[in-house]
Amino acid sequence: MQNKKILVLKGDGVGPEVVDSALMVLETVAERSGLSFELDFSEIGGIAIDKFGNPFPEVTRNKLKHASAVLLGAVGGPEWDQVEPALRPEQGLLALRKTLGVFANLRPCKIYSALIDNSPLKPKYLDNVDFVIIRELVGGIYFGKRDTFVQDGLRTAYDEERYNELEISRIATYAFETAMQRKRKLTLVDKANVLDSSKLWREIVAEIAVDYPEVDLDYLYVDNAAMQLIREPKRFDVILTNNIFGDILSDEASQISGSIGLLPSASLGETIGLYEPIHGSAPDIAGKNIVNPLAAILSVAMLLRYSFSLIKEAEQIETAVNQVLQDGFRTQDLALEGFIGTEEITLEVIKRL
């Protein structure tokens, strides 16, 4: 039997709280289904800078070799704003993603019927909204050459957006395969009216499309896509895009569902999967038992599904979360009054498992 070893990286800010909730849920699922998971823990981000002087320290790098999946909280915070750019907490996360080769970042966005009123969109736009953003995660401007210098007496800086055909084709193929399992609609989001890199994405995606005649493919410029997301979100099924556009559009998408505290993510690729809520470390609300842990809990569901093929267990978690919302339980991000805390909503999820 496969050794189910999960490396847990709680990180900074609200990271430890949401990961603790997620682990309580995992433990309950394990007990109920007679499964066992071995947990290992290490540091990433700001806390790793404090302990080891490096946001992605050697000890964490080594522990990856023995893990079958990684569960992560969040990184960053104002304490580390002054550290040199190459050693910021965020660089630890990027180095982790790169080391794992997790090029496909899945960010599903769906509407919970209990939360229709939390969406800034009118209910009539929310029927049948269910799409996934597939964000390229280990290339592009996040990893391109960058520099800051003085030229002609002016402070100058640049960041390079570069992709090669292999980086594009592997994620495009993944997106087509995903579309085949869903509503068979794929939208490539780019800025091909301006950027050469986007033109290459279009070219390669069009080549791969030949092998997927059942998939209805269209292309949107990113500015238009940002608009269509709030104008007619139900038009989307699979959105394929580069690293930076995917980062921006997924925050926008989260609002359609009512809160960024609801969106989980899975990052898949060459080796083991990485699972994290899409939200950040939210230092302003950290340690107060008010953060919404549902995105982290749903990230555990994705972990069970994608790393261990435990589909039934994944669905049990998703059903329990849905039920908690149906039963009216809300964290502070979802209600003006009558909300409950991080631990309390976690216990409600556990009760329903």
Ligand code: IPM
């Ligand atoms: C995300 C985050 C990260 C990103 C940050 C923390 C580097 O915003 O996962 O969306 O930009 O990828």
Ligand code: MG
């Ligand atoms: Mg982001």
